[in-house]
Amino acid sequence: MARFREIIARYPEDKKKSALIPVLHLAQEEWHWLDVPTMDYVASLLGLSPIEVYEVASFYTMFHLKPIGKYVLEICHTGPCMLRGSDQLMDHVKNRLGIEAGQTTADGMFTLKPAECLGACGYAPMMQLGKFYQENLTPEKMDRILDELRAGTLQTA
Numbered sequence: 001m002a003r004f005r006e007i008i009a010r011y012p013e014d015k016k017k018s019a020l021i022p023v024l025h026l027a028q029e030e031w032h033w034l035d036v037p038t039m040d041y042v043a044s045l046l047g048l049s050p051i052e053v054y055e056v057a058s059f060y061t062m063f064h065l066k067p068i069g070k071y072v073l074e075i076c077h078t079g080p081c082m083l084r085g086s087d088q089l090m091d092h093v094k095n096r097l098g099i100e101a102g103q104t105t106a107d108g109m110f111t112l113k114p115a116e117c118l119g120a121c122g123y124a125p126m127m128q129l130g131k132f133y134q135e136n137l138t139p140e141k142m143d144r145i146l147d148e149l150r151a152g153t154l155q156t157a
Helices: 002-008 013-031 036-046 050-059 079-083 086-097 139-151
Strands: 071-076 110-115 127-129 132-134
Touching: 002 013, 013 036, 013 050, 036 050, 071 086, 079 086, 086 110, 086 139
Parallel strands: 071 110
Antiparallel strands: 071 127, 127 132
């Protein structure tokens, strides 16, 4: 609640809705994903209707509306990355992990998500992994990344 109050203090009293995205980030950080009771709680804290929160949370891909794995692999699937093989890379990861886009591995380790443009077109194909970009990806490089994540030797935060 202290961090919530810090966020709210940045905005005028009559503009609490402006705090919605940072408060959703805070809620997701606390509970790892945004289920309906969490979004309802955020709405009550900000004096918003629940639908106002659902609309924002469901629009932005950085918010997770179902449980996620320890690592979220967000592979860009827009034009430049697609031209450089992101579709084949996505298929490779699906086969390697035995999941489809939007799913999480049975061990809870990986969630695979397509991502909209991440703004690193010159380094395509690429993905966001935690706070870092992984660029110029190939199936072999992706396999190394997955192995390092399983071993706990790759920094993502």
